[in-house]
Amino acid sequence: MLRTTGVPTEQELDAVFPSKERLEKGPVVVVECFETIPCNPCYTACHSGGIRAFKNIIDLPTVDYEECNGCTLCISSCPGLAIMVIDYRYHKDYVKMTIPFEFSPLPKPEDWVMGLNRNGKEVKRVQVLSVKNTKHLDKTPMISIAVPKGQFKEIRNIRVGDL
Amino acid sequence: MIRRDILVIGGGPSGLCAAIAAAKSGATVLLVERSKYLGGQLVKQTHMFFGSEKQYASKRGIDIGKTLAEEVTSHENIKILTDTTALGIYEDGVVTLEQRKNQEEIYIKVRPKSIIVGTGALEKSLPFPNNDLPGIYGAGAVQTLMNEYLVKPGNRVLMVGAGNIGLIISYQLLQAGVEVAGIIDASSNIGGYLVHASKIRRSGVPILTGYTIVKAEGENHLEKATIAKVDQNWKPIPGTEKEMDVDVICISVGLTPSSAFFWQGGCDMEYVRELGGYVPKRNKYLQTTVENIYVAGDSAGIEEASSAMVEGSIAGLAASHDLGLVYEAYDQEMEELLQELQALRGGEKGGHVRKGYEKAGL
Ligand SMILES: Cc1cc2nc3c(=O)[nH]c(=O)nc-3n(C[C@H](O)[C@H](O)[C@H](O)COP(=O)(O)OP(=O)(O)OC[C@H]3O[C@@H](n4cnc5c(N)ncnc54)[C@H](O)[C@@H]3O)c2cc1C
Ligand code: SF4
Ligand code: SF4
Numbered sequence: 001m002l003r004t005t006g007v008p009t010e011q012e013l014d015a016v017f018p019s020k021e022r023l024e025k026g027p028v029v030v031v032e033c034f035e036t037i038p039c040n041p042c043y044t045a046c047h048s049g050g051i052r053a054f055k056n057i058i059d060l061p062t063v064d065y066e067e068c069n070g071c072t073l074c075i076s077s078c079p080g081l082a083i084m085v086i087d088y089r090y091h092k093d094y095v096k097m098t099i100p101f102e103f104s105p106l107p108k109p110e111d112w113v114m115g116l117n118r119n120g121k122e123v124k125r126v127q128v129l130s131v132k133n134t135k136h137l138d139k140t141p142m143i144s145i146a147v148p149k150g151q152f153k154e155i156r157n158i159r160v161g162d163l
Numbered sequence: 164m165i166r167r168d169i170l171v172i173g174g175g176p177s178g179l180c181a182a183i184a185a186a187k188s189g190a191t192v193l194l195v196e197r198s199k200y201l202g203g204q205l206v207k208q209t210h211m212f213f214g215s216e217k218q219y220a221s222k223r224g225i226d227i228g229k230t231l232a233e234e235v236t237s238h239e240n241i242k243i244l245t246d247t248t249a250l251g252i253y254e255d256g257v258v259t260l261e262q263r264k265n266q267e268e269i270y271i272k273v274r275p276k277s278i279i280v281g282t283g284a285l286e287k288s289l290p291f292p293n294n295d296l297p298g299i300y301g302a303g304a305v306q307t308l309m310n311e312y313l314v315k316p317g318n319r320v321l322m323v324g325a326g327n328i329g330l331i332i333s334y335q336l337l338q339a340g341v342e343v344a345g346i347i348d349a350s351s352n353i354g355g356y357l358v359h360a361s362k363i364r365r366s367g368v369p370i371l372t373g374y375t376i377v378k379a380e381g382e383n384h385l386e387k388a389t390i391a392k393v394d395q396n397w398k399p400i401p402g403t404e405k406e407m408d409v410d411v412i413c414i415s416v417g418l419t420p421s422s423a424f425f426w427q428g429g430c431d432m433e434y435v436r437e438l439g440g441y442v443p444k445r446n447k448y449l450q451t452t453v454e455n456i457y458v459a460g461d462s463a464g465i466e467e468a469s470s471a472m473v474e475g476s477i478a479g480l481a482a483s484h485d486l487g488l489v490y491e492a493y494d495q496e497m498e499e500l501l502q503e504l505q506a507l508r509g510g511e512k513g514g515h516v517r518k519g520y521e522k523a524g525l
Pocket of ligand 1: 176203211331470
């Protein structure tokens with residue numbers, strides 16, 4: 001599926017999502033990188049040992065869930081925009097999801113935007129919590145959105161404007 | 164007549180790295196670039212690059228180009244001529260150049276001891292009815308319009324080709340506010356990196372594998388494209404046609420190495436499909452079968468900017484070493500570069516290139 005459509009399957013996603021127990025412990029990274037390509041900035045960006053050391057530049061990234069503290073440092077380093085951070089403890093009904101977003105205009109905090117799934121289909125309106133666009137992020141801004149706990153595995157992108 | 168140790172033809176990532184490596188190991192270098200700017204393809208790449216930190220991974224192509232250009236410009240051993248096209252290599256070792264200056268053309272002769280060719284690649288095109296209608300572009304033209312001249316090529320695009328270039332340009336079109344109606348590819352799998360494919364999919368652009376373009380239609384300008392499913396032999400299957408209202412078709416079906424200088428120079432050539440076409444035979448130090456001609460980057464076989472940079476460095480070090488110039492760190496740096504190149508060609512997508520090298524015994 002992924003290879004013909006660009007959309008990962010349930011099973012492929014399950015393999016890279018942290019366990020329920022880990023999610024409940026606090027913010028954590030989700031890396032949707034399924035193919036061995038010559039690339040490793042996720043590892044070099046992480047200062048906490050959250051991404052395990054690469055032996056070879058083509059290795060798939062693997063997450064050390066003990067060490068990842070969900071700091072979001074790796075998100076904007078990934079040229080594939082394959083990384084997000086989920087804070088499951090953010091609210092009893094919502095997770096805080098931090099995703100990279102390279103389109104303009106950027107939303108503003110508290111704006112409502114359309115949450116999209118991995119097919120780009122509309123799922124649900126969601127509210128923006130924060131927008132970071134510092135020089136360090138090098139034109140890959142990070143947007144945090146509040147996503148209902150029932151949908152945090154579905155939503156992976158947003159559309160700004162006409163809802 | 165300009166006399167220099169090494170002439171580098173092409174100011175893309177391979178040529179820039181070749182010039183830097185040759186100059187730092189003691190050679191005097193002349194670098195010629197056809198366009199106004201140094202950087203080659205990098206000038207048009209607004210997206211972040213893959214690779215490792217050594218090849219500036221996670222930086223944007225355009226910024227990598229600037230960094231390299233600054234290094235080249237600041238090196239006292241390197242003389243740079245932009246707006247200058249290399250025209251031909253002659254039997255007596257003279258290379259002719261044509262420089263545009265204040266609307267005049269100046270002819271220059273160079274007699275280098277060695278030549279490193281880093282002329283990059285040419286785009287392949289695709290035959291189909293009306294493929295000359297205005298609105299049908301090659302991928303390079305679309306990128307140049309958008310990223311160099313800030314002009315939208317149109318409003319609704321059909322992208323033909325789901326390799327990295329097709330995927331990346333689709334993403335850049337979306338960023339520029341242009342609608343991408345779909346990406347088609349005759350192959351049954353997506354050729355480009357899946358992380359690129361996924362990020363375009365989640366913006367709602369369909370990727371149709373196993374489809375080809377059948378024809379284009381329009382009065383004075385492209386108005387409609389017809390696509391169809393293909394069978395195992397990549398022939399359209401009657402009855403599967405779909406029409407799409409688009410005003411742009413972007414053709415991104417691959418590149419072929421720009422090989423004119425190798426033919427002229429008398430290098431032994433070999434056709435390697437996996438590398439994009441005819442490439443010069445060479446040893447691992449990128450020396451062709453003509454002793455003083457070296458090759459690097461896409462003109463050696465279509466790969467990536469990361470490998471083009473490493474190849475450029477290898478060719479630059481090797482060329483000045485072969486001229487007998489002494490550089491203390493040569494052995495160690497060369498060993499590291501050869502290993503890096505090996506590592507970059509690993510992985511699923513690198514398999515293609517590896518196969519090409521094995522087949523051709525390069
Ligand atoms: C859309 C797109 C996206 C890409 N994304 C990536 C990526 O994410 N990561 C990655 O690693 N790579 C990427 N690449 C590939 C990368 O850009 C190329 O592999 C790389 O630029 C090749 O470098 P090069 O020096 O061989 O050739 P080029 O960059 O093509 O440079 C060749 C230079 O030679 C000059 N030249 C040609 N003929 C002459 C002549 N006769 N006289 C003087 N000058 C001449 C040209 O003007 C040009 O400047 C991408 C390419 C494209 C098109
Ligand atoms: S979120 Fe922070 S700690 Fe976790 S992998 Fe990314 S950079 Fe490392
Ligand atoms: S930086 Fe992104 S694309 Fe590269 S290996 Fe890491 S997760 Fe994969």
